[in-house]
Amino acid sequence: MFAVILCSGCGNPRMIDLTSTASRCPRCGKSVEHSRAKIHLRSEDQGELRAAMWSLNSTPEFIKDNKPKKTSSPDPILKLQRDFERISDPEQRLSHVADSLCAKSGHFTKDDIRTVFPDTFEDILKGMLELGIVFEPRAGRYQRI
Numbered sequence: 001m002f003a004v005i006l007c008s009g010c011g012n013p014r015m016i017d018l019t020s021t022a023s024r025c026p027r028c029g030k031s032v033e034h035s036r037a038k039i040h041l042r043s044e045d046q047g048e049l050r051a052a053m054w055s056l057n058s059t060p061e062f063i064k065d066n067k068p069k070k071t072s073s074p075d076p077i078l079k080l081q082r083d084f085e086r087i088s089d090p091e092q093r094l095s096h097v098a099d100s101l102c103a104k105s106g107h108f109t110k111d112d113i114r115t116v117f118p119d120t121f122e123d124i125l126k127g128m129l130e131l132g133i134v135f136e137p138r139a140g141r142y143q144r145i
Ligand SMILES: [Zn+2]
Pocket: 007, 008, 009, 010, 011, 012, 025, 026, 027, 028, 029, 030
C-alpha cells in the first residue's frame, strides 16, 4: 500500500510506501515517521497517487501554507530540480530540463547538467539522447532538437 503525504518540513507532496515505517523527504531531507504523517490519500495504485500529488502541487495556496516563507527569488538550479521531481512523465521532464538548460545560450554542456543533477546527470543525458530530445553536435556539448 502506498500513500501521499505532505512533508512537514517543506510541504512537498510525496509518495510513501506504507510497508516501511519511515522515509526521508528527497527535497528537504526531513525524516518522517509514517505513523505520524498526515495521509492525504492511500492506494495500491501508484499512478493514482502520482495524479493526486500533481493536483496538490498545482494548488499553490495549499502548499504555500506549509512552506517556510522565502522572500528571495528562487534559485534556478533548485527550481529545475523541483520541476524535475514534479513532472511525472519522463519525456516531458527531460524536455523541460533540456529547454531550461538551453534557454541562455542555445546549448548546454555536461558540466551544466552535472551542476543541477550531480548524481543522476549521466542517466538524464542518456535519456535525452535516447528520446531524441537533444543531440551532441560536438563532444560534451548538447543542443535541443
Ligand atoms: Zn521536505
